[in-house]
Amino acid sequence: MVIQRDIKKTMNKAKYDVAIIGGGHNGLTTACYLAKAGLKVVVVERHDYVGGAAVSRELHPGWTYSNCSYVCSLLRPEIFRDLELSKHGLQIIPYEGSASMLDDGRFYAHYQDHDLTYRSIAQFSKKDAEAYDRFGKDVMRQCKIIKPLLKLTPPDPTSFKPKDIMGLFEFAKYFAAKDELGGLGEKEIYDTIRFWTMSVRDYLEEYFESDIVKVHLAGSAIIGTALGPYSPGSAYVLLHHYMGEVDGTVGAWGYSRGGMGSITKAMASSFKSKNGEIKAGSPVTKILIKNNKSYGLVLENGDEIYADKIVSNLDVKRTFLKVVEEKELPSDFYRAVKNFKIRGSSGKLNIALDDLPVWKSIPIGDPAGTGDLHITQNIEEMEGAYDDWKDGKWSQFPYVDMCIPSINDPTMAPQGKHYMSVFIQYVPYNLADGGWTEEKRKEFGKHVMERIGNYSTNFKDIINHAEIRTPKELEAEVGLTEGNIFQGELTMDQLMFNRPVPGYAQYKTPIKNLYMCGSSTHPGGGVMGAPGANAAREILKDLNKKMSTHYI
Amino acid sequence: MNTTKISYKKPLLETPFHERTSEHCYSNDWYRWAGYKVAKEYSSTELEYTSMRNTAGVIDITPMHKYDIKGEDAKNFINKLITKDISNIQSNQVAYGIWCNEDGMVIDDGTIFCFNENHFRIFCAERNLNWFSDTGTGFNVTIEDISSSIAALAFQGPLSCKILNLLQVKNIENLKPFHFDSYKIEHHNVIISRTGFSGDLGYEIWCDPSQAIDVWDNLFKFNRDYKVLAAGMNALDMVRIEAGFIQPNADFMSAEQALRPNRMRNPYELGLGWLVNLDKEYFTGKQALIRHKEKGPEKKLVGLDVEGDKPAVGSVLYDNSKKNIAKEIGIVTAAMWSPVLKSNIAIGFVNKEYYKLGSNVYAEIYHPEELDYRKIWAECKVVKKQFFNNPRRNAIPAFI
Ligand SMILES: Cc1cc2nc3c(=O)[nH]c(=O)nc-3n(C[C@H](O)[C@H](O)[C@H](O)COP(=O)(O)OP(=O)(O)OC[C@H]3O[C@@H](n4cnc5c(N)ncnc54)[C@H](O)[C@@H]3O)c2cc1C
Numbered sequence: 001m002v003i004q005r006d007i008k009k010t011m012n013k014a015k016y017d018v019a020i021i022g023g024g025h026n027g028l029t030t031a032c033y034l035a036k037a038g039l040k041v042v043v044v045e046r047h048d049y050v051g052g053a054a055v056s057r058e059l060h061p062g063w064t065y066s067n068c069s070y071v072c073s074l075l076r077p078e079i080f081r082d083l084e085l086s087k088h089g090l091q092i093i094p095y096e097g098s099a100s101m102l103d104d105g106r107f108y109a110h111y112q113d114h115d116l117t118y119r120s121i122a123q124f125s126k127k128d129a130e131a132y133d134r135f136g137k138d139v140m141r142q143c144k145i146i147k148p149l150l151k152l153t154p155p156d157p158t159s160f161k162p163k164d165i166m167g168l169f170e171f172a173k174y175f176a177a178k179d180e181l182g183g184l185g186e187k188e189i190y191d192t193i194r195f196w197t198m199s200v201r202d203y204l205e206e207y208f209e210s211d212i213v214k215v216h217l218a219g220s221a222i223i224g225t226a227l228g229p230y231s232p233g234s235a236y237v238l239l240h241h242y243m244g245e246v247d248g249t250v251g252a253w254g255y256s257r258g259g260m261g262s263i264t265k266a267m268a269s270s271f272k273s274k275n276g277e278i279k280a281g282s283p284v285t286k287i288l289i290k291n292n293k294s295y296g297l298v299l300e301n302g303d304e305i306y307a308d309k310i311v312s313n314l315d316v317k318r319t320f321l322k323v324v325e326e327k328e329l330p331s332d333f334y335r336a337v338k339n340f341k342i343r344g345s346s347g348k349l350n351i352a353l354d355d356l357p358v359w360k361s362i363p364i365g366d367p368a369g370t371g372d373l374h375i376t377q378n379i380e381e382m383e384g385a386y387d388d389w390k391d392g393k394w395s396q397f398p399y400v401d402m403c404i405p406s407i408n409d410p411t412m413a414p415q416g417k418h419y420m421s422v423f424i425q426y427v428p429y430n431l432a433d434g435g436w437t438e439e440k441r442k443e444f445g446k447h448v449m450e451r452i453g454n455y456s457t458n459f460k461d462i463i464n465h466a467e468i469r470t471p472k473e474l475e476a477e478v479g480l481t482e483g484n485i486f487q488g489e490l491t492m493d494q495l496m497f498n499r500p501v502p503g504y505a506q507y508k509t510p511i512k513n514l515y516m517c518g519s520s521t522h523p524g525g526g527v528m529g530a531p532g533a534n535a536a537r538e539i540l541k542d543l544n545k546k547m548s549t550h551y552i
Numbered sequence: 553m554n555t556t557k558i559s560y561k562k563p564l565l566e567t568p569f570h571e572r573t574s575e576h577c578y579s580n581d582w583y584r585w586a587g588y589k590v591a592k593e594y595s596s597t598e599l600e601y602t603s604m605r606n607t608a609g610v611i612d613i614t615p616m617h618k619y620d621i622k623g624e625d626a627k628n629f630i631n632k633l634i635t636k637d638i639s640n641i642q643s644n645q646v647a648y649g650i651w652c653n654e655d656g657m658v659i660d661d662g663t664i665f666c667f668n669e670n671h672f673r674i675f676c677a678e679r680n681l682n683w684f685s686d687t688g689t690g691f692n693v694t695i696e697d698i699s700s701s702i703a704a705l706a707f708q709g710p711l712s713c714k715i716l717n718l719l720q721v722k723n724i725e726n727l728k729p730f731h732f733d734s735y736k737i738e739h740h741n742v743i744i745s746r747t748g749f750s751g752d753l754g755y756e757i758w759c760d761p762s763q764a765i766d767v768w769d770n771l772f773k774f775n776r777d778y779k780v781l782a783a784g785m786n787a788l789d790m791v792r793i794e795a796g797f798i799q800p801n802a803d804f805m806s807a808e809q810a811l812r813p814n815r816m817r818n819p820y821e822l823g824l825g826w827l828v829n830l831d832k833e834y835f836t837g838k839q840a841l842i843r844h845k846e847k848g849p850e851k852k853l854v855g856l857d858v859e860g861d862k863p864a865v866g867s868v869l870y871d872n873s874k875k876n877i878a879k880e881i882g883i884v885t886a887a888m889w890s891p892v893l894k895s896n897i898a899i900g901f902v903n904k905e906y907y908k909l910g911s912n913v914y915a916e917i918y919h920p921e922e923l924d925y926r927k928i929w930a931e932c933k934v935v936k937k938q939f940f941n942n943p944r945r946n947a948i949p950a951f952i
Contacts, residue, residue, distance in 0.1 A: 097560075115564060115565075
């Protein structure tokens with residue numbers, strides 16, 4: 001009896017309107033909007049810092065690592081504006097170029113300057129240099145179609161149109177018609193269907209003849225996925241990486257000044273300025289549910305937190321297989337969650353360098369060397385890297401997306417020294433020969449660094465510290481199941497009204513008062529904020545609260 | 553061949569005339585054209601313009617795209633590409649043509665030089681290698697982008713022939729409009745065509761980049777008597793508007809480049825129906841063009857004679873003299889005060905009900921005046937686009 005009275009007391013004392021599990025950028029986005037609307041909101045984060053996969057951490061004295069995500073484009077500008085992220089310290093520095101280094105000593109580059117890019121591509125193929133504009137226009141058109149969809153809560157296809165894939169395109173057509181494109185013709189709809197279902201290799205083949213052009217562009221289509229360039233559906237992933245913008249330049253990428261953690265730091269600051277509360281260092285072990293209604297959280301230390309609405313920023317698997325008990329869930333939903341594809345395929349190295357790497361091909365000072373750098377030679381090599389992954393090995397010739405943010409961002413490393421971020425595709429979550437060990441992790445890191453070293457005259461000698469992360473570490477640290485960077489594959493069967501699972505694409509769950517706001521929901525992964533803002537809008541709707549911001 | 557190594561420090565290329573153009577380009581105000589630096593204005597647009605209407609002006613048009621079409625199917629290829637019929641074209645003749653996509657939407661226009669049955673050369677404003685290559689499948693032709701291997705000058709104005717004649721360019725006065733031939737300027741072999749954008753007497757001179765500077769210098773040789781000026785892109789824009797020549801991505805969006813499908817235009821909408829020959833056998837866009845013609849254009853690019861003297865740049869066009877009840881019916885794509893015509897002229901799109909010659913529409917002109925805008929509601933009369941067409945343009949022999 002005494003105990004029960006105690007619970008009641010705490011309930012009255014620490015009751016929130018909304019409790020958000022997880023302080024990733026999406027959880028924080030939801031939190032900011034809800035706090036802005038006047039609700040009493042708490043964010044409960046496992047680590048003693050917020051940010052999830054958008055963090056800056058000093059893991060080596062003097063150096064700041066963008067520990068997981070490393071470049072910004074997808075973050076919706078309306079969210080940036082609504083949350084006053086500039087006032088709270090966020091700034092994005094646009095890319096100046098990007099390059100692929102070739103085995104024959106040449107390099108292939110894109111620049112901010114259109115004419116320079118044309119001539120750079122024309123060195124390999126004049127036709128491709130021209131085709132790049134065609135490609136750019138077509139991708140841009142698809143981005144324009146998709147843009148209004150990002151902000152949208154996907155309609156329920158069972159109350160909408162056909163349940164099959166076509167429903168999606170009815171949906172696209174309907175909204176695109178309202179868009180400034182002035183409605184889409186049949187042709188554009190066919191293009192959309194093709195783009196969303198094709199392999200990136202087939203897609204690029206329609207535009208380009210040169211291997212290096214194709215492989216340079218194909219990178220965006222395999223980052224973070226368990227698809228290869230020949231896999232149907234990979235073209236969509238490319239689109240996913242093109243639909244962001246920097247100051248109105250669609251498809252452009254930039255560095256977040258101070259690392260990706262500046263984004264979540266600014267969000268946290270914005271949240272606190274609206275009287276939001278963050279409970280860091282508090283892993284949630286269970287969501288309290290009674291009569292199919294959630295009402296609170298249990299923390300690892302046994303504390304309980306009560307709230308009218310609970311929102312999970314964790315991926316859908318972690319939410320429903322780890323913190324909600326199976327008995328609370330309808331079995332078809334439980335099965336759908338179990339079947340949700342969330343395969344890890346990426347690794348990450350964060351490297352502290354004592355000097356600027358000198359590349360064998362790219363001259364010092366060339367802006368091509370300041371953005372994303374690659375060393376893959378052709379699509380077949382890329383597909384081969386994928387084959388290794390399927391065999392349960394890390395790729396012998398991995399696709400790397402590396403960059404040196406410290407060239408443009410003066411806050412990342414001590415003067416004269418540099419920070420290098422290396423994203424690696426593909427790395428399996430489980431190794432075929434007996435699983436990951438500490439030794440194999442190191443061997444994997446060494447393998448990647450050796451490969452990079454082959455393209456530089458000094459790289460091997462200037463490595464001061466390297467943090468090596470496989471999908472295992474990504475899972476352990478961020479909580480991304482299997483280390484999948486998008487909180488779930490971006491394939492047709494898991495997008496729009498199928499994300500995360502059919503019937504539950506509207507940020508709601510089978511449990512009353514329990515919502516989802518992470519990248520497992522529409523429109524998916526990346527540091528975008530759209531899932532978080534969309535979830536906030538749904539919650540406000542359910543609470544009959546009106547809000548008028550740039551996004552909502 | 554241009555083998556300049558690319559460097560990020562020099563994003564723009566210099567044409568073979570750069571040594572001279574940079575000397576003349578007092579304002580150092582460069583315009584980007586296909587990756588090259590060309591002068592926007594050398595010293596005074598007004599004087600540069602005047603030279604083309606009074607003596608002769610020299611314009612560096614090297615950045616123009618140039619494609620060689622060779623092979624036994626060269627002529628068939630061109631006939632599939634463009635909308636008009638060139639079956640009867642002769643060697644040394646130039647055809648002006650447009651090409652459309654399968655939906656009958658205009659991609660670009662250009663001049664097509666016939667060297668012989670098996671060799672044509674296309675000059676155009678936009679890059680077209682992809683489009684030409686797509687069109688060329690199944691034909692026995694090679695399509696080569698030779699843009700950087702030829703230096704080019706437009707030499708336009710009433711004295712252009714006279715000066716070439718003084719330079720001993722033999723028989724140049726008898727070169728007919730839309731024809732070309734090989735000539736010598738000093739000891740340099742050049743190709744000269746009687747073509748150009750000015751709507752006046754004028755030539756285009758094509759030479760090897762190594763001879764560029766010499767050819768340039770020759771054109772200025774008689775400046776003591778007849779003042780020739782280097783003219784920039786601004787002056788060129790003036791003469792081309794007066795002549796009623798329209799420009800892709802200025803007056804209409806090229807169908808290859810338009811992001812928004814509803815911004816593409818068919819030839820009838822551009823007033824270029826006369827370049828379409830629907831009796832010709834299959835060519836790209838034919839089916840769609842038959843439909844477009846039947847339907848008639850919903851809007852059309854027309855000439856506008858604008859009231860007053862304030863250029864209607866970027867103006868929206870309306871249907872009524874009373875602003876408060878007026879409805880939007882079009883848009884101006886190019887506008888200027890014409891010094892030679894002493895008229896306020898413009899080119900613009902108007903809706904169906906208004907494209908008949910003589911129709912009245914109204915432009916809202918925002919005229920900047922000492923940090924303020926004067927809003928002018930100007931009456932415009934729909935007229936022919938070709939505002940200026942001097943008889944000396946087509947006279948044979950040409951004036952020497
Ligand atoms: C290596 C890597 C590189 C990437 N690169 C880029 C890039 O360059 N650009 C880009 O746009 N995107 C990139 N991404 C993707 C992007 O970072 C993620 O999709 C995005 O950050 C996910 O945000 P989120 O808020 O949805 O979830 P998360 O960031 O996963 O947030 C979930 C939060 O929940 C917390 N949590 C987990 N379990 C619990 C628990 N039981 N109790 C309390 N809290 C818990 C976690 O600590 C975390 O803070 C990358 C991702 C990775 C992993």
